[in-house]
Amino acid sequence: VTGSARSGACAVLALYLVGCTGPSDPTERLAVQSSARFELVSGVLGTGCGSLDCHGQVGRSLRIYSQAGLRLDPEAFPSLDGGTMSSAEIEANYQAVIALEPEVLALVLRDHGENPERLTLVRKGRGSESHKGGAAIAVGSTSDRCILSWLASALDETACTDGAMIPQRPTSP
Amino acid sequence: MKRSWLIAVLAASIALLGCRNPVVSERQAALGPEQPGVPHGPLHRPGQPCTLCHSASGGNNPEFSLAGTVYKSADSNEPLVGAVVQVIDKDGAQRYLTTNAVGTFYVTTSDWSPSFPLWTSVGYTCGDTAATYVHADMQTQIFRATACADCHFDPSGPSSAGHIYLSSTAAGLCP
Numbered sequence: 001v002t003g004s005a006r007s008g009a010c011a012v013l014a015l016y017l018v019g020c021t022g023p024s025d026p027t028e029r030l031a032v033q034s035s036a037r038f039e040l041v042s043g044v045l046g047t048g049c050g051s052l053d054c055h056g057q058v059g060r061s062l063r064i065y066s067q068a069g070l071r072l073d074p075e076a077f078p079s080l081d082g083g084t085m086s087s088a089e090i091e092a093n094y095q096a097v098i099a100l101e102p103e104v105l106a107l108v109l110r111d112h113g114e115n116p117e118r119l120t121l122v123r124k125g126r127g128s129e130s131h132k133g134g135a136a137i138a139v140g141s142t143s144d145r146c147i148l149s150w151l152a153s154a155l156d157e158t159a160c161t162d163g164a165m166i167p168q169r170p171t172s173p
Numbered sequence: 174m175k176r177s178w179l180i181a182v183l184a185a186s187i188a189l190l191g192c193r194n195p196v197v198s199e200r201q202a203a204l205g206p207e208q209p210g211v212p213h214g215p216l217h218r219p220g221q222p223c224t225l226c227h228s229a230s231g232g233n234n235p236e237f238s239l240a241g242t243v244y245k246s247a248d249s250n251e252p253l254v255g256a257v258v259q260v261i262d263k264d265g266a267q268r269y270l271t272t273n274a275v276g277t278f279y280v281t282t283s284d285w286s287p288s289f290p291l292w293t294s295v296g297y298t299c300g301d302t303a304a305t306y307v308h309a310d311m312q313t314q315i316f317r318a319t320a321c322a323d324c325h326f327d328p329s330g331p332s333s334a335g336h337i338y339l340s341s342t343a344a345g346l347c348p
Contacts, residue, residue, distance in 0.1 A: 053318035068313045071331040078334045080312045169292040170265040
């Protein structure tokens with residue numbers, strides 16, 4: 001075996017070993033916002049984002065279930081008449097939100113909700129980043145305040161309750 | 174000269190083929206053929222997602238800002254003829270659109286390009302007098318769909334509210 005061949009084999013082995021190196025601590029867990037009171041946030045997301053023609057579609061990475069939109073139970077259908085959101089739907093919405101950018105979410109939690117626009121969820125919702133649905137959640141609106149309060153682990157229940165209500169029809173100009 | 178002309182035609186053909194969106198094309202093909210005896214026009218393909226074809230991406234004129242089909246009741250596929258669909262956009266601008274002989278209504282982009290989200294309602298006058306006027310508001314807003322059938326298709330299920338109707342039963346529409 002020539003020296004150059006040995007060197008090449010060593011280089012390949014080194015690259016292989018480096019490529020297989022995983023996280024320094026595979027048991028590391030990210031601390032993100034709790035799901036304990038997510039039901040109120042889920043309501044806001046359902047109204048502002050979860051219509052059937054937007055994030056209430058199964059093909060979305062941010063897939064939002066809501067009473068008047070996409071349903072998880074195959075026997076359920078979209079309607080505001082009777083019926084409620086199931087705990088499974090709320091949990092699915094929570095998983096959809098935290099799975100988007102868990103590392104950034106953990107940083108926002110660590111910083112007590114500071115600089116929430118680090119999150120694509122907030123940027124897209126506010127329309128500050130290209131978003132087909134535009135500014136679905138305007139800066140300073142009840143929906144915006146609800147989401148920001150959840151991110152800061154200081155849930156504004158009033159803002160969430162108001163933000164979950166379907167907006168009134170505009171009057172003629 | 175003849176050769177350059179041939180190349181130009183070939184290039185144009187490739188360009189046109191390249192512009193077709195395969196996802197849209199597949200969805201259009203899935204709609205199936207025209208109903209026998211119904212020509213292209215306002216009466217064809219009721220209940221289908223009109224703007225899948227009648228849009229910039231769909232490639233067919235006229236382009237619609239909003240279009241859909243209204244049925245008499247939840248338990249019937251009988252079209253509601255002469256219903257008035259009110260559409261209000263986020264700025265408060267509104268239009269009243271009347272359903273035709275197959276229950277279909279539409280507005281073209283050249284007539285109106287509303288700002289989303291939209292709110293809609295359907296009204297219908299039973300008989301010749303206004304004595305019995307039936308009215309229903311759509312509960313939620315329309316955020317981006319331009320074809321009602323994108324969300325309102327049969328059968329109703331987890332991702333569809335079913336077709337648009339005014340009464341839960343046909344008998345109950347105009348008692």
